[in-house]
Amino acid sequence: MDDTALTTLSCLAGLAHPGRHGNPDGPPGVTVRERPHLALSLLIARRGQADAAASALAARFGLAAPHRPKAVFGNGVGLVWAGPRHWLGVMERQSPEAAEASWRAALADTAAVIDQSSGRGVLRIAGPQARTALAKGMPIDLHPRAFGPGDAAITLAEQIAVQLWQVDDAPTYDIVFPRSTAGDFWHWLNASAAAYGLLVQAG
Amino acid sequence: MSGTQAGRLAAGGLIDRSRSLGFRFDGQAFTGHPGDTLASALVANGVRLVGRSFKYHRPRGILSAGVEEPNALVELREGARREPNTRATMVELWDGLAATSQNRWPSLGFDLLAVNALAAPVFAAGFYYKTFMWPAAFWERVYEPLIRRAAGLGRAAGAPDPDSYEKMTAFCDVLVIGAGPAGLMAALAAGRTGARVALCEQDFRLGGRALSERQTIGTQSGAEWAAAVAAELAQMPQVQILPRTTVFGVYDGGTYAAVERVSDHLPEPPPYQPRQRLWRIVAKRAVLAAGAIERPLVFGDNDRPGVMLAGAVRSYLNRFAARPGQRAVVFANNDEAARTVADLAAAGIAVAAVVDPRADPPPAVRQAAQAAGARLVADAVVVRAIGGRGLRGADILPRGGSVLRLSCDLLAMSGGWTPTAHLTSHLGGKPSWSAVAGGFVAGNPPPGMQIAGAAAGTFALAGCLTSGAQAGFAAAADCGFAGTLPDVPATEPDTTEFAPLWRVPGHRGKAFVDFQNDVSDTDLELANREGFGAPEHAKRYTTLGMATDQGKTASVNALGILAEVRGRPLATLGTTTFRPPYTPVAIGALAGLSRGHAFRPTRLTPSHTWAEEQGAVFVEAGAWLRAQYFPRSGEAGWLATVSREVQAVRSGVGVCDVSTLGKIDLQGPDAAAFLERLYINRWHSLKIGRARYGVMLREDGFVFDDGTTARLAERHFVMTTTTANAAAVLRHMEFCHQCLWPELDVQFASITDQWAQFSIAGPRAREVVAAIVDPPHDVSNAGFPHLAATELTAFRGVRARLFRISFSGELAYEIAVPARFGDAAIRGIMAEGAPFGIVPYGVEALGVMRIEKGHPAGGELNGQTTARDLGLGRMTAIDKDFIGRAMARRPALEDPERPALVGFAPLEPADRLHAGAHFLAHDAAGTTADDAGHMTSVAFSPTFGHWIGLGLLARGRERIGEVVRATDPVRSAEILVRVCDPAFLDPQGERMRG
Amino acid sequence: MRYSFVSLLSQALRGQRGWTPVWREPEPKAEYDVVIVGGGGHGLSTAYYLAKEHGITNVAVIDKSYLGSGNIGRNTTIIRSNYLLPGNTPFYEWSLKLWEGLEQDINYNAMVSQRGVLNLHHSDAQRDANARRGNAMRLAGVDAELLDREQVRAFAPGLDFDTARFPIQGGLLQRRGGTVRHDAVAWGYARAADARGVDIIQNCEVTGIRVEAGRAVGVETAKGYIRAGKVALAAAGNSSRVAALAGLRLPIESHVLQAFVSEGLKPLIDTVVTFGAGHFYISQSDKGGLVFGGDLDGYNSYAQRGNLPLVEDVAEEAMAMMPGLGRLRVLRSWGGVMDMSMDGSPIIDRTPIDGLFLNAGWCYGGFKATPASGWCYAWTIAHGAPHALNAAYRLDRFATGHLIDERGAGAHPNHH
Amino acid sequence: MRIDCPFCGERGIREFLYLGDATLPRPAAPPEDQAAWHAYVYLRDNPAGPHREYWQHEAGCRAWLVVERDTRSHAILGVTAAPGAA
């Protein structure tokens, strides 16, 4: 993706070894896969400009920027609520610079755009036991009655700040975590999923 | 004693006779069956003496069959898994279990400390407050060690716990606590409406008392009925059943804490499974169906092994098919005596007598006695149990009659039942006395909690089932779920009349109220005599209710006795306070995963892997792990390494990962105005492409943090904070923006993790930077002077930010690249820097250089210093409002006598300095009054060839050149130091501007 | 009756029937020279020293609940004088000296046990801070030793030296620190004050302070109005509430602090250890329970109870420091209401209202201060001006900036 | 204790950070008016009963909230966002 002299390094490098981990019996209860090439931009609407920013985003990307903890996706672009007047803009198949430029172009002067592509890692977590594994550290209600596809939250995983949204009913979740604590996040996930069998897929 | 289960009944019981489980108690081998507890297996093997009491070391047996057990406490398991004070009644038997009796020496049967019992008249409540005072020095040396050795119960393993724990958060509409008849009905009623239900039961089997009684429910036995309900609940997807799970605490906002003993019934936890799991359950509604706990009767020597609660006797007979004796006396003040007698008779146990303190026992009791061939002694009490290490008889005193001694080896007693209302009081609710229930019931329970069944003082089975169903149904309805109330199965009629008897009048011998803490009724009388008769005082003075069982069997009897001796009605006496946990909880379970390295998250820098490859030594810096220094083979020690790194930077060039500094991106039209209010110095005037050092105060006028902030565009700034304060500064800014100045149009966020940032410092830094950044960027001094800042690309196309800022005092740059390039960037810098002799340096060398340069950091930014103290006072812009401006003007903060930041060098160049040393004037005595400040930071300076230090010295800046003493009594050191300018090196800043 | 082994023995022979109430339960008189509001450790010791040192015996100590129901009866019993700042060190050292002679003075065994207090450090910066503190203590004539890692290992076995997230580097040890039996302090002072004529009035809430012409003249109570020559507040966690009765606002917030005791165990921990990588401290009581605690819950509270996150946090720190605690069980947890001052240090002073005195702001450290606080407060009340030992504990120091901020946490009471 | 964040919904207090009294406006007074500043920085009503106080949903949306809570029972009586949060 990045055509430079330097190579990028995933924050999970050396941690997330593809293959089966934990309990070897039965089908894996939890499956994880890194989503390494997402461009993440924090979009913060300017004072009094939240609606203007939302309109601008709707006009450019056809997405209704959520004003509640929700995530909307379409055509490889996503907007995840990240606090009042804040969204995490997600772009697939885009360099962070290109993504940032495209958000800026869309938002014009209605919002600040801050690249976070490097600051955070993203994991996709799925499987019949995903919910139970996540409950061992996330103090929020992930029961289907309370949290379904398109719902998003910012919370803790044990002691690590995370942001997540549900992708589908499998259930599948995308979880965003800070780069510097990737190791501890991974260890927590491993410990929480080990009892159910954890399958790590290549990112 | 034998290993043959001689006390096992031939038939019945919820045990799996097809399998035998071997276990050892005090080294002796026994067997039991799945379904047994350790206690029931001991009963089935005829073991009666199980423990020794706390104070008098009296022989004790098994009193109960549940959580309330005060006597049968054992050390369970061995080695690092040893668990002291474990209630044998709550241990599910496994094959290979090993348990040992405790608090006895040398053996359970022959305990030398039993001599304490002889001294019992002296060891009355509170005796230790009245003696052991002379001579004063004897307390720690003689008395206290003796007392400590005698006190305590079991022994801790004394080794790290080998098992693991985890935590889980669960949410539900209705939490049902307890799976007896009431709880099962509650869960069923709520579950059928479709509500999300969690059902927690501390036992390994659902059913509660229904497992222990021969009463039928509908057409089934209690156990069959419970199994059927459990099976229906298990089919409901929204219902979660948690056996072996005790709800131990109620917290605010509908938060309940429970502990699940996931693997405690196994020899050791299987792979991937924790020993225990802490549940934080968030429930909209809760139904407390925790049942009731039976009370002992308080008569002489009522603690003899063989004296047992009547309900426990029925549990052992009916649930465990274990025979607690051969010949029984039943002593009860309530109608349940009938059931006890009947069950004993059905199990083939002779009932010598039924002793009922009531003048006119009801027909049920009479009939039962008659049917069992037992003598009914009405209007009578047992005044004393006979026997030492095992019960041999009972002295019965009919009213107005004379003592009748009957031989027996089992005395089944019941003083009535106390509703298990503990959890209703955890949020401060006061229990209230219910004469009907003969116990305390919930006064003002926690919001959202209803109480059902025996826990509510409803003792008849039919009432338990009905109240459970209603409570569960209502709780679900409160959460918006409707349906139909389940039919309540039919039950046989049962009567639950009882006549209060808090202690037996005219009893002989010690009559225990609190068995575990050896508190007798006369101790309560003594407490009252000395003015400690109010319940909270009596508790503390006698220690009643303070043992591991928290007085579950003792409290109400004690209150009854106190009411009597104080001549006050029980209802107005007050109570003691229930507190979490309901039953003791392992500290490990409360900690969960968080221990060892996992105690707190570790943050790693972008260059961590690379630094590891270089053999770096790491150091904790707050949550971060940073490279401290990079040793090379042959170096004499860390000091040699650090000195080499410093010299390399000062004479050539070095690189250091400084990504841990807090970085905050600020945008918006009011970003500059915001900075003006945060910092003491000016920001509007900062030009685009320039950076400036800033100081922030707290609102109380003391220094909060410092760092450089660069202006990348008219409305775009990048702030840096210290590593230590990064999170606090961001929070502070959010507070200021959201709460104080919402009118400011500014947007900001942390970008600490986003950017890897490296300091490249030293006379040759420019050459290295020039090799890294992409053309056409000009890094010449003119093109990119000191405090310049810009966005550019480096390493052929990587977006980067370049700042010319220096912490070391050298010509220095900080280059930032997105963190995903951090690893490659450090390798790139090292490669491009190789021709210039670049070396990596760690935080230790960084620290040395900042001290040489006189920059304040951690030791000086200690929350107790002002900007003036640190020599930064002149930065203050007086004509604007900023956080801390007003309070910084208080007289004591402007006092010229305050310690100010200066430098220090040893008079004797070979002397070592120590941070934490205090300064004394040359001729002053070494007292607090002469204390003139302290050394904040020290380093060996390879540049100067001796130790240098920074410190805060009273009127320091006027004293430059003076010699003072740096005294360090805790390291037995005192040296003379000369006060100097804090900027040891290049005070004019020529190097960094060069 | 004087307490001694002889009196105990003679009572044993008489079935302990000869003991009499440890203190009287008088009805309040119409007027006292001094009315002390709050029958905790400080109120009681103040009354005792007023009588003993200043001959002022027409004194009432009034408490809204049972005697010893406040923080005196719910603290983790640590005593020490390992303070850093000159306003604090001599005061706490005087307190420790009074502890050392207390039992003989009041003829009550309060189980003063000088088993040492060890503050661990886990980084160079913490070591330097501990050295700074230790040196300040030594300059004040207080005992202090800086231990290195190996010395800590020898002194306090069972700590995590091998897998710790924040490795232990050493510690600051004050051997004269230790523990005292909390309840015995309240009861012992009450008995000794009562013996000197002080009226102890329990279960009697003070509901008003009457101020006439700028002078406090009495208190309204649940048992009626009581005239007072001087009114002395010693209400700890309720200080703001009682001060408000006289129209004063204080630099204090009330916060809950939880404490924990384990099941009784044979001797395991022979000293007091405090963790440096968080907020945790532990000791073992004479009864065998491990007594431990940690940080404040963090929010204003008068509820005498806290919440689960803090319980978990304390257990996490326990396991981080002593991984052998895992299988030991918490028996009971409770909370106390702390009078957290804005700089973490106390106030013993007059107030702007004549005849009204204030003793407050003890945070989580006022138990150790009990003797000196009473001693100094009695002096301040008797003389109408502070003693040199409490000269720094002025109410106006927040206005003048003469703060005594040991931790440098600023005006955030929950961070001290 | 659980706080109903107006943005995220109800969460446990582990996610929140407490600051304190939210009834005191930062003085507009000049620094010379030391009494006003002293009162703002140091003096508190510290009531036993309803208390308006600042909490930040720190591990969530990071909004600062004004929570009204009874300091005797911990009952939460109301939650609103700080003026600049939304």
Ligand SMILES: Cc1cc2nc3c(=O)[nH]c(=O)nc-3n(C[C@H](O)[C@H](O)[C@H](O)COP(=O)(O)OP(=O)(O)OC[C@H]3O[C@@H](n4cnc5c(N)ncnc54)[C@H](O)[C@@H]3O)c2cc1C
């Ligand atoms: C969990 C915990 C652990 C602690 N650990 C330690 C420690 O290890 N070491 C240490 O030095 N300190 C410790 N402390 C602090 C110490 O307990 C207190 O600072 C000290 O006890 C406060 O003084 P006191 O004893 O007079 O307070 P209290 O005992 O609280 O006395 C105040 C009294 O005032 C009464 N009162 C209040 N309002 C009224 C009214 N209107 N009318 C009448 N009476 C009123 C109260 O009922 C109370 O009895 C701890 C505190 C707690 C809660």
Ligand SMILES: NC(=O)c1ccc[n+]([C@@H]2O[C@H](COP(=O)([O-])OP(=O)(O)OC[C@H]3O[C@@H](n4cnc5c(N)ncnc54)[C@H](O)[C@@H]3O)[C@@H](O)[C@H]2O)c1
């Ligand atoms: N005749 C009498 O005088 C009398 C008196 C008391 C009880 N009883 C009988 O006892 C039964 C009472 O039924 P019930 O359902 O109210 O109570 P129960 O005792 O049958 O069931 C209560 C259940 O709650 C569990 N429990 C208690 N505290 C718990 C906690 N904190 N966490 C998890 N589990 C916990 C217990 O292990 C038990 O299984 C009826 O059969 C009743 O007739 C009779």
Ligand SMILES: Cc1cc2nc3c(=O)[nH]c(=O)nc-3n(C[C@H](O)[C@H](O)[C@H](O)COP(=O)(O)O)c2cc1C
């Ligand atoms: C140092 C100390 C040791 C304690 N030890 C015990 C104990 O062994 N058993 C017990 O039940 N409670 C113990 N407690 C706690 C008290 O029972 C009680 O919880 C505390 O005094 C607070 O009172 P409250 O819970 O009634 O509000 C202890 C308290 C302290 C301060």
Ligand SMILES: [Zn+2]
């Ligand atoms: Zn929120």
